[in-house]
Amino acid sequence: MGRWQIEIARDDIAQAEIAELPDRAPxxxxxxxxxxxxxxxxxxxxxxxxGQKTPFLGPDAGYWDFFSPRDEPGRLxxxxxxxxxxxxxxxxxxxxxxxxxxxxASHAVLAADQIRGTGFTEVxxxxxxxxxxxxxxxxxxxxxxxxxxxHDWWPVYRPLFLTGWLIADQFEDEDDFDAETIIVSGASSKxxxxxxxxxxxxxxxPRLVALASSRSAAFTADTGLYDQVVDYDAIxxxxxxxxxxxxxxxxxxxxxxAVHERFGDALAVDMIVGITHWDAERGGAALPGxxxxxxxxxxxxxxxxxxxxxHGLRRQSEDAWLDFMPTARRxxxxxxxxxxxxALTAYRDAVAGNVDPRIGLLIEP
Numbered sequence: 001m002g003r004w005q006i007e008i009a010r011d012d013i014a015q016a017e018i019a020e021l022p023d024r025a026p027x028x029x030x031x032x033x034x035x036x037x038x039x040x041x042x043x044x045x046x047x048x049x050x051g052q053k054t055p056f057l058g059p060d061a062g063y064w065d066f067f068s069p070r071d072e073p074g075r076l077x078x079x080x081x082x083x084x085x086x087x088x089x090x091x092x093x094x095x096x097x098x099x100x101x102x103x104x105a106s107h108a109v110l111a112a113d114q115i116r117g118t119g120f121t122e123v124x125x126x127x128x129x130x131x132x133x134x135x136x137x138x139x140x141x142x143x144x145x146x147x148x149x150x151h152d153w154w155p156v157y158r159p160l161f162l163t164g165w166l167i168a169d170q171f172e173d174e175d176d177f178d179a180e181t182i183i184v185s186g187a188s189s190k191x192x193x194x195x196x197x198x199x200x201x202x203x204x205x206p207r208l209v210a211l212a213s214s215r216s217a218a219f220t221a222d223t224g225l226y227d228q229v230v231d232y233d234a235i236x237x238x239x240x241x242x243x244x245x246x247x248x249x250x251x252x253x254x255x256x257x258a259v260h261e262r263f264g265d266a267l268a269v270d271m272i273v274g275i276t277h278w279d280a281e282r283g284g285a286a287l288p289g290x291x292x293x294x295x296x297x298x299x300x301x302x303x304x305x306x307x308x309x310x311h312g313l314r315r316q317s318e319d320a321w322l323d324f325m326p327t328a329r330r331x332x333x334x335x336x337x338x339x340x341x342x343a344l345t346a347y348r349d350a351v352a353g354n355v356d357p358r359i360g361l362l363i364e365p
Contacts, residue, residue: 005105007073031087038080039155067103080155091115100137133298145318156360164194177268179245186250188216188357196225
């Protein structure tokens, strides 16, 4: 199939299929892009699980809104690279390469504004009210921390590393919420590994305890980023004194409840980041200890951009990324898969939780 997209049932993310993508010429102010290389990670399943509606994006918005009108199936947002193939937007030329947020598809037509040497802003009406960080597209040649030798690790880690770095930044900014131990659920996820790396390079920092499934426990221990690795069924074996924090990359309600019941008022903060356990049962009785709070990377970026200025934020994040690259290479082997069938299979595997944490999975549409 020459032009394709993955379409996902809005109310059941396990239901997905390959659909033909209509060939539409760009209107004035638009450009068409051939999607070159994108990653599929647990983070994308969080996007799908929050496709319908999430308070992170606004009172009536979800991640489907980036690429799907409300009366159409969901289209999965992914991060990666694309090349302009047709352009009716002044300042974008055929052959220009960009990094940003794309649908899981072979092509995308975007509405471009504020076109400049560093990139452009996407201004499709359904997207303008969504967080600005997702609507920024960077010219590949203008990325100060892009190295060709690191190219394949960008789609896999770059947005996730930024989130992990910002979480670590908030912990440092908040004096670690007085916690002496930080419990990290979903500890083998790439966002969690990014967070753990930054915490470990900080110098004096709380102990890091990984919650990991039996399937990923060996890998999680081998990373060397955690002081203790604990199975979800053995939360009572966590070694901790004083205050404790939970950074929840898994969204596993049973594990969250077990941590709250184990530590109660000693739990200083429960910070929700991801929902990889998208099909877990929600609800139940109120949790002991603090009310969970959500972490939203674009909100933290906005704060730090105000604190440090846009240039300061960019410089610090670039330096941190380059420092992380040796760890990314050590932890993750890149696997490329071409075409629509590979994309659909990879998506279904990710939804089912059948993803090897040692692999960085790239789709070449």
